[in-house]
Amino acid sequence: MDKKIEELKKDIQCFHIKTSDDLETFRIKFLGKKKGIITILFKELKKISIHKKIIYGKIINELKKEVQNKINIFRSKNEIKNDKELKFDPTIPGKSIEIGSRHPLSILKNRIIDISTKIGFTYVDGPEIEDDWHNFTALNIPIFHPSREMQDTFFLCKNPDILLRTHTSSVQIRYMKKHDPPFRVLSIGKVYRNETISSRSNFMFHQAEGFYIDKKVSFSDLKETIYYLITSLFGEAKMRFRPSYFPFTEPSAEVDIYCNNEWIEIMGCGMIDPKVFKNVNIDSEIYSGFAFGLGIERLALIIYQIKDIRIYFDNDVRFLKQFKSEF
Numbered sequence: 001m002d003k004k005i006e007e008l009k010k011d012i013q014c015f016h017i018k019t020s021d022d023l024e025t026f027r028i029k030f031l032g033k034k035k036g037i038i039t040i041l042f043k044e045l046k047k048i049s050i051h052k053k054i055i056y057g058k059i060i061n062e063l064k065k066e067v068q069n070k071i072n073i074f075r076s077k078n079e080i081k082n083d084k085e086l087k088f089d090p091t092i093p094g095k096s097i098e099i100g101s102r103h104p105l106s107i108l109k110n111r112i113i114d115i116s117t118k119i120g121f122t123y124v125d126g127p128e129i130e131d132d133w134h135n136f137t138a139l140n141i142p143i144f145h146p147s148r149e150m151q152d153t154f155f156l157c158k159n160p161d162i163l164l165r166t167h168t169s170s171v172q173i174r175y176m177k178k179h180d181p182p183f184r185v186l187s188i189g190k191v192y193r194n195e196t197i198s199s200r201s202n203f204m205f206h207q208a209e210g211f212y213i214d215k216k217v218s219f220s221d222l223k224e225t226i227y228y229l230i231t232s233l234f235g236e237a238k239m240r241f242r243p244s245y246f247p248f249t250e251p252s253a254e255v256d257i258y259c260n261n262e263w264i265e266i267m268g269c270g271m272i273d274p275k276v277f278k279n280v281n282i283d284s285e286i287y288s289g290f291a292f293g294l295g296i297e298r299l300a301l302i303i304y305q306i307k308d309i310r311i312y313f314d315n316d317v318r319f320l321k322q323f324k325s326e327f
Helices: 001-013 020-031 036-046 051-078 104-118 169-178 219-234 274-279 298-303 309-313 316-327
Strands: 122-124 129-131 157-164 184-194 204-214 239-246 250-260 262-272 288-297
Touching: 001 036, 001 051, 020 036, 020 051, 104 122, 104 184, 104 204, 104 219, 104 298, 122 204, 122 298, 169 184, 169 204, 169 288, 204 219, 204 298, 219 239, 219 250, 219 262, 219 288, 219 298, 239 262, 250 288, 262 274, 262 298, 288 298, 298 309
Parallel strands: 122 184
Antiparallel strands: 129 157, 184 204, 204 288, 239 250, 250 262, 262 288
16 A cells, blocks of 8 residues: 555656646546546545554545645646636527616606707706806896795805705806807706605706797797607607796796696796896897706606606616616
């Protein structure tokens, strides 16, 4: 046994592995399940005394570790884990990659941008942290207007002049100050209002704001634009305009669509007030224009038949996976 073990040690050390075939030959020779040399030695331990079995068993285990270590060293140097990885079968189907999902609000935002750009609107963005002038004053919202109170607006750093924008209409002011008419502009972004969170409202939501300024723009142009937008989103839909009031438009209206046997308000709109034009140095005697604003979350509730607005922000994968087809 001793002589056989000494020869086996030399054989293990002198065996040169250069290729993957050599590696497999080396493995089978020493560790093969049926004819491997070390496997046979373990079987022969049954024939000797318990005292010698303990001694030689330890020696044979060391030899096995030496063989395995030599195999591992070669594999690590050649980045080989097993023989199966050395063979490539082009007929084996590849692993499918799971397609991700877009958030329903992102899907709807992109749809509105695509629909609007087809009729000449340019998409722009603006800051979410605003000052009082752009968010209120320039939009003809007087100092005593209720929306200036703390229950509606998030003011920052105890500064009554700095706040989180309450609507994307502030983008309208910033754009009109820097550009001369005519122009059609669309802006979509987050807005913030100090409201109670429920299934139908949240303190943060997304608003789409569109406005068009040119010579001789009329309320008829506004109605045709909104009709195009709604039919592009919902298909042929029954809709109505109701008189309303907004400080920055005159006349003003709210738009409803008939859905699930009830009228649902989806946006506010109107002709831009001459006082707003005056604040951005646009001559209201020459130019006129309209503006409209709609909440993305509310539209998504209707289009995707979602019952609770809070699910948009839950990061529930089961919910998001439903929108794979909309990618």
